[in-house]
Amino acid sequence: MSRWSLVYEGVDAERTGLREALCTLGNGVFATRGANPESRSDGEHRPGTYIAGCFDRAVSVVNGREIENEDMVNAPNWLPLTFHTGDGVWFCGPGSDERIELDMRRGLLTRSFEAGPPGRRTGVVQRRLVSMADPHLAALETTFVPRDWSGALTVRSALDGEVANTGVARYRGLASRHLVPGGTGTDTEEITWLRCATARSRIGIALAARTRVSSGPSPTHANVNARDARIGIDLSLDVIEGVPVTVEKTVALHTSRDHAIEEPLQAARTSLARAGGFDALLERHTTAWHHLWRACALDIGDEEDQRILDLHLFHLFQTLSPHTADLDAGVPARGLHGEAYRGHVFWDELFVLPFLDLRLPEISRGALRYRARRLPAARDEARACGVRGALFPWQSGSDGREESQSVHLNPRSGRWVPDRSRSQRHIGLAIGMNVWRHYQATGDLEFLCDVGAELLLEIARAFSDLAVHDKALDRYRVRGVMGPDEYHDGLPDRKEPGLDDNAYTNVLTSWLLSRALDVLRELPGARARDLCERLGLAPEEMERFETVSRRLYVPFHDGVISQFAGYGDLAELDWDGYRERYGDIRRLDRVLEAEGDTCNRYRASKQADVLMLFFLLSREEVMGRLHHMGYEVDPDLIPRTVEYYMRRTSHGSTLSSVVHSWVSARMDRRTSWRFFREALRSDIxxxxGGTTAEGVHLGAMVGTIDLLTRCATGMEVRDGVLYLDPLLPEELPELAFEVRYRGHWGVGVRIRGDRVTVSVPVSREAPITVQVRGDRAVVPPGGSWTSPPR
Incomplete structure (x- = not known):
């Protein structure tokens, strides 16, 4: 394998789902898993095509109760292609000598294998792409070489709408069919089409396919096999031993949500008519990929780690690309790669958008506009909770209502247990932080005036109102919430769900309220006035922002920040005992529930919670924030707190390794590197144990890149200054990448040891101000500056 390739040789049935997920091809509009074209969903193979923002609802019965879930829909499968060599037995895989190569540089998946018995041996090579240049097009090219025979070859190419959401085993007992057939047909001997709609959301979907021989003998005849939801065309060919025959299948996919179309089927026909052959599509597609890599690639020197980082970037662009910027789509936690979490949008944008802010900020803006469009639903939730402003859902889908399940299945015990994750109100704090970070990185005042300020202010209002004054403490408290940990959804001696005074929530609430006041100062006077009038934001409420930000309660115990009020009273867990009995205890919650116990009784976390503060805010910001809140803390509070929770975390989320690597980067570099390696390899x-097959972990993937480009470099953007304070891992002698900063495309950053070189491309933009540790310089367009040695 080279830096740019991921290769699978042979057949490993147990890892088929993993391979399919990691070989997904997409363009931010839709993505198709790397399933073999002849395969159908059978537990081992999980073919799937997923369209950004395409959701549908269905009702299931669980334990005698009706449960409604919204899923990202498994769209009609455009891939199906198989063949037989005159014996009437259709090839259903696998072949011998199977080899699959993902070329990440070009976004091309190539498969080669041998099929058939002696006397009918056929070599097959397939190339596949989902176009990054033409976001409604995909193509599959198949070349057949008869090894030891001549005669009839029949190739069947199909569009299959008889699909369901069956890609996650624990969901298979639930309602899974979301497509209503809309008919199939042919336009010419080469062109077939299929249309359908989602069952409740009524999103129209249409596919048109062109199947033709691009090299070799023309078909002797073609037969069409059509049903309401599936259509296939059989091409019969006379082939000659040793002479290659190439069949191209080009597909256009459109939905009723697309811009600038009359209706989906006509749009699919038009896109298909404009499409050239496979090589022409590949050329345009490769150029588009070249532009993405040029803008976003980073170089670290180590080939194996470089390949995995490139893989992570590659899968970011399958889900979020420049095409996504104009869509109404958020950041799905598992990408467009599978059906885990039902394709919902959680808080993973907190780990994804900082990277995009400094490379492709238009994609970040698109993700933030997804949130802004759902402000009405978030305001409804806030009103239902008796507060002003906006409370966003922990899981979001089509319209912004809460999509979290009320119950979830513990596969270890087989029991359905209550799901209280909707109490993770901190999702709003993440959105508010993303707004502020985007503004700091881009200086985009227009975005702030348009939707950013309103989004941040409405979230701040809700958290200000959630904070209730406690006379005994003379502090404000936030009750009945969950933190990022997720293992703790209540106190062991209390029936009501939720926790009080989650430190992460309270400290970030204080931070956000201060940023809300900053936002009002950043806006032009007339815009600030108009926005306050429209929102009914009175001076008294802004005064409350300041008061609450200074008087929120933060609990402490044993010289560390408490995860929540009462955490210090919980029992210690016998970590060694559980590891000895169960081995892997990442999902400790499932282990304990199966034993009739609960994590609520123990000082045990699924993932970083308090430590998220040190991930999102610098040491100086955390200490300054606590001082702002009226707490006098000693300088060793942070290392004590980090060490305390590191010993009490099971890392049941892939995000946990990212955060733990970050917070230990400047205290324990060996530990930080170990966590980085764990995060780096978590999906590959x-x-x-099986979760990647259901969809990649997008936040963790991008988090590994962010660990190098922001954490290891100490890169921050504040008040119009690009700050760098590098401390590269000892394992990385150098690091180089580019950022888009304040109108400059391709500001180069290269770090060798403790020296930093910043290069600004030629342009008409203003010079940029850079500070490396205590040294500051103004770098003009066309210039560069290297920091002095430490």
Whole structure:
């Protein structure tokens, strides 16, 4: 394998789902898993095509109760292609000598294999792309070489709408069919089409396919096999031993949500008519990929780690690309790669958008506009909770209502247990932080005036109102919430769900309220006045922002920040005992529930919670924030707190390794590197045992890149200054990448040891101000500056 390739040789049935997920091809509009074209969903194979923002609802019965879930829909499968060599037995895989190569540089998946018995041996090579240049097009090219025979070859190419959401085993007992057939047909001997709609959301979907021989003998005849939801065309060919025959299948996919179309089927026909052959599509597609890599690639020197980082970037662009910027789509936690979490949008944008802010900020703006469009639903939730402003859902889908399940299945015990994750109100704090970070990185005042300020202010209002004054403490408290940990959803001696005074929530609430006041100062006077009038934001409420930000309660115990009020009273867990009995205890919650116990009784976390503060805010910001809140804390509070929770975390989320690597980067570099390696390999090695097959972990993937480009470099953007304070891992002698900063495309950053070189491309933009540790310089367009040695 080279830096740019991921290669699978042979057939490993147990890892088929993993391979399919990691070989997904997409363009931010839709993505198709790397399933073999002849395969159908059978538990081992999980073919799937997923369209950004395409959701549908269905009702299931669980334990005698009706449960409604919204899923990202498994769209009609455009891939199906198989063949037989005159014996009437259709090839259903696998072949011998199977080899699959993902070329990440070009976004091309190539498969080669041998099929058939002696006397009918056929070599097959397939190339596949989902176009990054033409976001409604995909193509599959198949070349057949008869090894030891001549005669009839029949190739069947189909569009299959008889699909369902069956890609996650624990969901298979639930309602899974979301497509209503809309008919199939042919336009010419080469062109077939299929249309359908989602069952409740009524999103129209249409596919048109062109199947033709691009090299070799023309078909002797073609037969069409059509049903309401599936259509296939059989091409019969006379082939000659040793002479290659190439069949191209080009597909256009459109939905009723697309811009600038009359209706989906006509749009699909038009896109298909404009499409050239496979090589022409590949050329345009490769150029588009070249532009993405040029803008976003980073170089670290180590080939194996470089390949995995490139893989992570590659899968970011399958889900979020420049095409996504104009869509109404958020950041799905598992990408467009599978059906885990039902394709919902959680808080993973907190780990994804900082990277995009400094490379492709238009994509970040698109993700933030997804949130802004759902402000009405968030305001409804706030009103239902008796507060002003906006409370966003922990899981979001089509319209912004809460999509979290009320119950979830513990596969270890087989029991359905209550799901209280909707109490994770901190999702709003993440959105508010993303707004502020985007503004700091881009200086985009127009975005702030348009939707950013309103989004941040409405979230701040809700958290200000959630904070209730406690006379005994003379502090404000936020009750009945969950933190990022997720293992703790209540106190063991209390029936009501939720926790009080989650430190992460309270400290970030204080931070956000201060940023809300900053936003009002950043806006032009007339815009600030108009926005306050429209929102009914009176001076008294802004005064409350300041008061609450200074008087929120933060609990402490044993010289560390408490995860929540009462955490210090919980029992210690016998970590060694549980590891000895169960081995992998990443999902400790499932282990304990199966034993009739609960994590609520123990000082045990699924993932970083308090430590998220040190991930999102610098040491100086955390200490300054606590001082702002009226707490006098000693300088060793942070290392004590980090060490305390590191010993009490099971890392049941892939995000946990990212955060732990970050917070230990400047205190324990060996530990930080170990966590980085765990995060780096979490999907490619499927460390959680089967979860990657259901969809990649997008936040963790991008988090590994962010660990190098922001954490290791100490890169921050504040008040119009690009700050760098590098401390590269000892394992990385150098690091180089580019950022888009304040109108400059391709500001180069290269770090060798403790020296930093910043290069600004030629342009008409203003010079940029850079500070490396205590040294500051103004770098003009066309210039560069290297920091002095430490």
């Amino acid at each position: 090695d499927d460390v959680q």
